[in-house]
Amino acid sequence: MNCPNCESPQNKLQDITVSTTSVQREKLCLQCGLEFITIEEFISDTFLVRKKDGRKERFNKEKLFNSLAHAAHKKHAVPEALTKLVTEVEDHVVTQGNEIESRLLAEVVMNRLKRVDMVTYIRYAASYRAFVSADELLDDIRTTLDNVTYVPPEQPLLFDVDVVPNTESTNSKTVIRLQSS
Ligand SMILES: [Zn+2]
Numbered sequence: 395m396n397c398p399n400c401e402s403p404q405n406k407l408q409d410i411t412v413s414t415t416s417v418q419r420e421k422l423c424l425q426c427g428l429e430f431i432t433i434e435e436f437i438s439d440t441f442l443v444r445k446k447d448g449r450k451e452r453f454n455k456e457k458l459f460n461s462l463a464h465a466a467h468k469k470h471a472v473p474e475a476l477t478k479l480v481t482e483v484e485d486h487v488v489t490q491g492n493e494i495e496s497r498l499l500a501e502v503v504m505n506r507l508k509r510v511d512m513v514t515y516i517r518y519a520a521s522y523r524a525f526v527s528a529d530e531l532l533d534d535i536r537t538t539l540d541n542v543t544y545v546p547p548e549q550p551l552l553f554d555v556d557v558v559p560n561t562e563s564t565n566s567k568t569v570i571r572l573q574s575s
Pocket of ligand 1: 426
């Protein structure tokens with residue numbers, strides 16, 4: 395690891411602490427003199443999600459499933475299809491390394507979701523992209539609609555085919571809330 399201050403790769407190992415699950419190294423940057431510590435940690439097959447505030451939490455399939463089910467509120471979501479989508483997302487993200495930023499994870503979910511169900515996608519995007527402006531979200535929806543011309547035949551349908559966005563009862567709950575910034 396390079397120096398976090400000056401990015402110099404030249405450093406001197408000053409101390410090392412080894413445990414069964416981690417190796418901690420105290421280093422001295424030979425260029426700027428910064429002392430820093432690197433930690434090499436054993437992570438089983440646990441995949442971590444790095445949140446906006448820097449905290450990390452384990453990738454939680456159940457949580458993702460529930461957030462999708464919530465976004466699909468009042469639509470006839472097929473649990474198996476939701477589970478499949480969650481598994482696909484997991485399979486995809488774990489190939490990217492040991493952890494992922496929460497917003498990138500949301501992007502992966504949304505990229506898959508918008509190909510399957512636009513209404514659920516919009517609801518999910520609205521709750522997970524509170525940091526974007528309404529214009530950005532609308533642009534994204536427009537772009538997505540422009541690009542929805544082809545659905546691979548093997549693409550599982552997330553919802554019953556005959557389900558049309560429910561106009562009688564869900565509108566009041568489908569308000570897209572965005573933070574004004
Ligand atoms: Zn340095």
